[in-house]
Amino acid sequence: xxxxxxxxxxxxxxxxxxxxxxxxAMFILLNGRVLGISSIVGEGIRSKKGDRLWRVTFIAGxxxxxxxxxxVSPLPPVEVQADWKxxxxxxxxxxxxxxxGAGCTSGHGVCGLSRLSVRSxxxxxxxxxxxxxxxxxxxxxxx
Amino acid sequence: xxxxxISEFLAGLIFGLGLILAGMxxxxxxxxxxxxxxxxxxxxxxxxxSK
Numbered sequence: 001x002x003x004x005x006x007x008x009x010x011x012x013x014x015x016x017x018x019x020x021x022x023x024x025a026m027f028i029l030l031n032g033r034v035l036g037i038s039s040i041v042g043e044g045i046r047s048k049k050g051d052r053l054w055r056v057t058f059i060a061g062x063x064x065x066x067x068x069x070x071x072v073s074p075l076p077p078v079e080v081q082a083d084w085k086x087x088x089x090x091x092x093x094x095x096x097x098x099x100x101g102a103g104c105t106s107g108h109g110v111c112g113l114s115r116l117s118v119r120s121x122x123x124x125x126x127x128x129x130x131x132x133x134x135x136x137x138x139x140x141x142x143x
Numbered sequence: 144x145x146x147x148x149i150s151e152f153l154a155g156l157i158f159g160l161g162l163i164l165a166g167m168x169x170x171x172x173x174x175x176x177x178x179x180x181x182x183x184x185x186x187x188x189x190x191x192x193s194k
Contacts, residue, residue: 001179002182012165013164016163027151063155065156068156069164076166076168131177
């Protein structure tokens, strides 16, 4: 294994992880909900009227983050190599997968693991290993 | 009610700042973390670890 030290960002990644943890803890303590982005958005599409506003305010906060960040420091690059067809298929797969799995990296990986949920541990192990295997196949086997 | 709205908004904001700071907003960085067979960038392991 070759470690990419040039792009290794231990401090900012740790700090980012702490912020994600703080936001998740805050959400479960103050709002009594699991902070799972795919569920907040996905279940919002068919939600009833009284169950919608909190989703909108949360997403609004999320979308304001790049703006606030850019006042302090330049935004990191967003590099996408895949073309739009691949992105379309990938996005669809993520959507279907997170609904079948009842959560994504935030709901299962951050919140679920923190509250020692076995279901979330299984889900996280599944999607992380699927990610490693897919990247390996795409980059090193079929490339 | 109003307090709830504020805390939801702040949770979203802090979560988003965390994603940017951690580098998870860049798909190339996420792929570099998943690419064990190539030039592996272990940064994102620290995101999960520090929460």
